[in-house]
Amino acid sequence: MKNISLLIIIIFLGVTSSFSQVLSNKNKQYTEADSLRGSLRPERSYDVLKYHLQVQIDPEERFISGFNTITFKTEEDLPVMQIDLFENMRIDSIIHGTEKLDYKRKFNAVFVEFEEALSAKATDSIQVFYSGNPIIAKNAPWDGGFVFKKDEEGNPWIAVAVQGTGASLWYPNKDHQSDEPEEALIEIAVPTGLTNVSNGRLLGTKYLENGYTRWSYKVSNPINNYDIVFNIANYVHFQDKYKDLDLDYYVLPYNLEKAKKQFAEVKPMMKCFYEKFGEYPFKEDGYKLVETPYLGMEHQSAVAYGNHYKMGYLGRDLSGTGIGLKWDFIIIHESGHEWFGNSITANDIADMWIHEGFTTYSEAVYVECRWGKDDALKYLEGLRKNIGNKAPIIGDYGVNSEGSGDMYPKGANLLNTLRSIYNNDELWWKTLKDYTLTFKHKTIDTKTVENFFNTPVETDLQPIFDQYLRYSAIPVLEFKKTGKRISYRWKTDVPNFNMPVDVFINKKEIRLTPSNTWKEFSKEVEDLDDIKVNEKEFYIETKFIK
Template structure:
């Protein structure tokens, strides 16, 4: 979740709001990048469950405990890679009664079994560790712990790790393609404080040493970076939408503000249920948890730090005023429950699958509440934050994300597809079917392309290729020649073609434009032509 804000007309509009740290390596990758980003033989297993038992000591900024990792091998596994930042201490690793040997390389731990684990075997290890985890200087823009205090001087602690990696604070298979099917978190914090984690509250226990253990359980697949702790002197209130439990954890002095602000959750759920399908983690419930940083999409425990303002900290990222009608963090981060948490990109190079779709949920919510024209206006406003300097798909296998354009450009790409369909019933059906088809799955860009391509007779492949794998927009060229108006596309993709709608003397017509010059029959005057800019995000070149 990372985005910088702007002041109208004066300050730079730059999108970097979503929580991952965007790659700036420009193709210069290291061995550490490969160890983190690739699925090597030492990672030929699927994580089935993480059982994290942890003690958090705020005064020392220190954590200690273990993760019991249950896994199933896909191939014979003599050596297993588990990821943990090199500044964290490995206390011991056990397999049954055996204490295992290991070697460390960068942020990876290579564990040697006494005997290789056979293929298609379910097994587990216990990984004990401790240390001072990395501190976030400016969460969520950089990953790490936030050791803060509330206004009453109580410890208030959060963690944001998307991009930086969950392995900065607990051992796991830190690759986006592998989600454990369930998780348990038993987190001990000083007496008087509460820990709120993902899933359902299972109870608490006084440990007798000045600490209380808070127990939470997740019964759905969950991204590594979404497994989370939130520690504070929280007040709790709850509500319900249909059969979905809504729980809210906020600082006590913000309780009344929260009760008012969080009323937006119900109309949001009504909209998202209609457009995307049922909330994907009903069994784990939905929570908003107040955090000392802006926000993050932590599954079933969404981090909220928007200070009870409309917009994005009181500002509108679209510059249209429409973004001030709703609370950005509630809508955007909750939208991630469908896109990012339920439908997840296998490799972070394809993060637009998560971020582009989630940015589009902002427009969907706007349309549900205030109509399609407002949604189109909002999407057009977001284009101010697009640089079109780098592709929005990154490099595969090296833990590298693409351009930050993935947010607003990804959302506008989806709006292009809707406009090409030119059939809102078909569009909403396809979007919902896509969301339900890939519920609780990790997928690639190719899966997304194929799904939306199949729903229409128009070949969307050239458009996907241009918008995702190239930085520049396709340019619709128009010129007058021999008392005719001619048009064509200029693009990076060979044989590029894409329908586009234009107005000629106020009447909307569709141009089935290709990279070859064609004659526009409806007029011989360029001044009569205007592109439907709300529905199509393209560049234009009117050649006099």
């Protein structure tokens, strides 16, 4: 969710065109460090099966130390293995069996050298011992790093957020979204008296007799590297249930009553998302909301919440319609990521619209469940003022490059446009739920999404995906009057663009099938003013040539 805050800036700056230019990597000169992080090199030809992360966190020194045992299966013979850990963090040793391995470091990549190449299709593990002072975030979650704060009672309040920046900021791993461990054991030692909340189920605690207590959590499902977290504070805990899903809440003691009231929204949210997207995809690990010293993040089964118990986005409405003030943005958006981003994950961060476009759309889905389709359409239309249309949504592949921040509101409006093209809500909701079930716990790419949503309909959606995702501009529907005849066409970057669109002719709705060549209305339309495009349901630009 890290780019969402920039949408707030746009609202107050009058939707400046510099937004997507700031986020675009169009003119970036990529470095070897970008390729080491973003590409699947031969040294990364292994599949991570499990992480066992055991770390002690010293709040006073802002220092961490511990190990990660990486269990993996080789895909090819592997003489050298790349793992990732930020170069400011020290590697104390790397152990394979009983042997201490040599390694070389380049930027944030670590190349582990085996005495003999590991054979293809072999299951093995290495244990990486490390320590250091991790990077401190200046403005989490929009820059990655640790957050060391105090609560109102002077107790340590510590968390981490690393989406985009990379989980290798604080622990060694294969830092590429295409590879998720099938399970994880997360053991965090914190000063005794504090609570740690991590992903998955709490297995138990162990007093270490050095003033620290180790909190052990098990994640039983595949998990993104950047989702693996800790949350350390003087938490109080309360529980609830939705159907057979455990709902666990961890908040600061003085916010308990506010949290009980605010978090009541989780149940209607779950009711809506179960209906539209299918059951919660990490039921074995439970669902948690955890109060954090930063705004929020979609950390799997331990969703970070820092919206100060306000409706909207810190009391503001991203859509400018008032509809966004009916609900708590962070609860809905970050929980929506459990289906879109956590369960279904983009292979490459160039395709992060798969996370953010669908999750922003889930906000409108929630609005529709609670207050009806008209409000959902108004909300989506309101979000459009946050779109820059200055750079493509999809980034550059293989170099750790995200696309434009338009992936949030433009991605959501693309999905709403597809729904309108389907012109069959029963089919649309079935397809959307089938999508979440088909790719549950999988990593995918944009082409997979395009093929899936293209299959149920006769209209070829590929040119539509191309225009909205791979070009900066949206389709322009042009009308012109020549004599007594009125013609229409699409003006697009993509050739052979034949997207249907609904228009009102003298207040009667009809479906047009424009192409890139001019077509005339079959019946006489007296004036261009008699035409009104259904722009609530289709995110396009309309131009009348007089």
